[in-house]
Each structure stands twice: as structure tokens, then as C-alpha cells.
Amino acid sequence: GENVEQHPSTLSVQEGDSAVIKCTYSDSASNYFPWYKQELGKRPQLIIDIRSNVGEKKDQRIAVTLNKTAKHFSLHITETQPEDSAVYFCAASRPNSGYALNFGKGTSLLVTP
Amino acid sequence: DTGVSQDPRHKITKRGQNVTFRCDPISEHNRLYWYRQTLGQGPEFLTYFQNEAQLEKSRLLSDRFSAERPKGSFSTLEIQRTEQGDSAMYLCASSTLEARVNTGELFFGEGSRLTVL
Numbered sequence: 001g002e003n004v005e006q007h008p009s010t011l012s013v014q015e016g017d018s019a020v021i022k023c024t025y026s027d028s029a030s031n032y033f034p035w036y037k038q039e040l041g042k043r044p045q046l047i048i049d050i051r052s053n054v055g056e057k058k059d060q061r062i063a064v065t066l067n068k069t070a071k072h073f074s075l076h077i078t079e080t081q082p083e084d085s086a087v088y089f090c091a092a093s094r095p096n097s098g099y100a101l102n103f104g105k106g107t108s109l110l111v112t113p
Numbered sequence: 114d115t116g117v118s119q120d121p122r123h124k125i126t127k128r129g130q131n132v133t134f135r136c137d138p139i140s141e142h143n144r145l146y147w148y149r150q151t152l153g154q155g156p157e158f159l160t161y162f163q164n165e166a167q168l169e170k171s172r173l174l175s176d177r178f179s180a181e182r183p184k185g186s187f188s189t190l191e192i193q194r195t196e197q198g199d200s201a202m203y204l205c206a207s208s209t210l211e212a213r214v215n216t217g218e219l220f221f222g223e224g225s226r227l228t229v230l
Contacts, residue, residue: 006155043224045221046218049218098163
């Protein structure tokens with residue numbers, strides 16, 4: 001089955017700096033790659049996603065890049081703010097899987113003022 | 114409708130007992146998913162339904178786990194003969210069609226936390 005690896009497991013940055021989280025996947029057939037944010041004690045929420053027919057997508061301070069050849073994708077957060085502190089999960093799914101997502105283990109991001 | 118709701122939020126049980134969790138998805142969401150999340154890990158996919166049809170169940174953790182969505186609305190996840198290793202957060206999520214296409218965005222509930230003593 002699909003294996004999604006995520007690095008780093010923890011990341012600490014100062015407010016205003018950029019943060020980058022990287023994921024690799026094993027199944028070359030995977031074509032949908034979302035990122036979810038989970039604040040402490042709360043439910044995961046989608047923050048951005050990318051499909052395999054594009055290489056990059058941006059939404060304000062958040063961007064995701066995808067390298068299909070290398071089978072890796074990354075989340076970039078610019079101008080980080082304390083409220084960005086949370087656990088971020090990458091995920092991947094195959095076509096015709098009903099969007100059954102295979103999640104990475106998560107990255108705990110801490111943004112210090 | 115304020116989102117996906119799950120009940121109970123917390124369940125403590127003794128090993129060997131059966132437990133059942135309920136999930137009410139967002140109205141008119143045709144797909145419903147069950148995930149398990151343990152501390153420090155990402156959600157682990159268990160099963161999903163499209164309307165009342167269970168389209169993937171091979172990833173349920175053992176034959177002690179079963180799920181139903183009899184009328185295509187709420188769903189239940191049952192764990193029989195619970196074991197200590199079943200202790201986890203059980204998350205439900207739903208998603209909808211947009212222009213007849215599922216967008217992929219999952220709306221998660223707050224989860225049902227199971228503790229098996």
C-alpha cells in the first residue's frame with residue numbers, strides 16, 4: 001500500500017520566518033496530495049491541496065509544490081505567525097480510491113514570537 | 114448544521130467489551146470515512162461509504178471492526194471484544210460532491226476517544 005513519509009517531525013521557527021515541510025510517497029499512481037492542519041485538541045482541517053496535473057499552488061502565505069518524478073511534495077509557509085503553530089499532516093491518495101487518504105506522521109510546528 | 118458530529122466523545126471500557134461509535138455527517142454529504150488516530154501519528158484510514166454502500170473495508174484493522182451506514186446518513190463503527198491496543202481516537206469525516214465531482218476535501222468530526230482498560 002501507499003507509504004507517506006513526512007519530515008521533519010518537529011519544526012521551530014521565529015515569527016516572520018518561513019517554514020518548509022517535506023513529504024515523499026511511494027505509490028506513483030497517487031494523484032491527489034492535501035495538507036491538513038490540526039491544532040491541539042481539535043479536528044484536522046484542510047489548508048491546501050494539489051493534484052498531479054500541476055506543479056505548484058499558492059494560497060496567500062501557503063504554497064505547495066509537487067515533484068511527480070521524485071515523488072515528493074512540500075508545504076511552504078511564509079511570514080509565519082504564532083497562530084500557525086499546529087501539527088501539519090500531508091497525505092496522498094490514488095485515483096478511484098474515493099479519496100481514501102494515506103497520511104504522514106505529522107510535523108509539529110512551533111512559531112515563537 | 115454545524116459540522117460532523119460524533120458520539121460519544123469519550124468512552125472508557127474494559128478489555129473484551131464491545132463498543133459502538135456514531136457519526137452524523139454534514140447533511141447531504143454523500144461520502145463518509147472512518148479513521149483511527151493514535152498519539153503522535155497521522156490519521157489511519159479504516160473504511161468509507163458512498164451513500165449506504167461500503168466501498169472499501171479491506172483496511173479495517175481486524176474482523177473485530179465493522180461499520181455500517183444503513184440509510185446513507187449516519188454511520189456506526191463497532192469494535193467487538195476490545196483490546197488495549199484499540200485505545201485511540203476514532204475520527205469520522207464526510208465529503209460532498211461539487212458539480213457532481215467529489216472535491217476530496219474531508220470535513221472531520223472531533224473524534225471519539227476510546228480507552229480500553
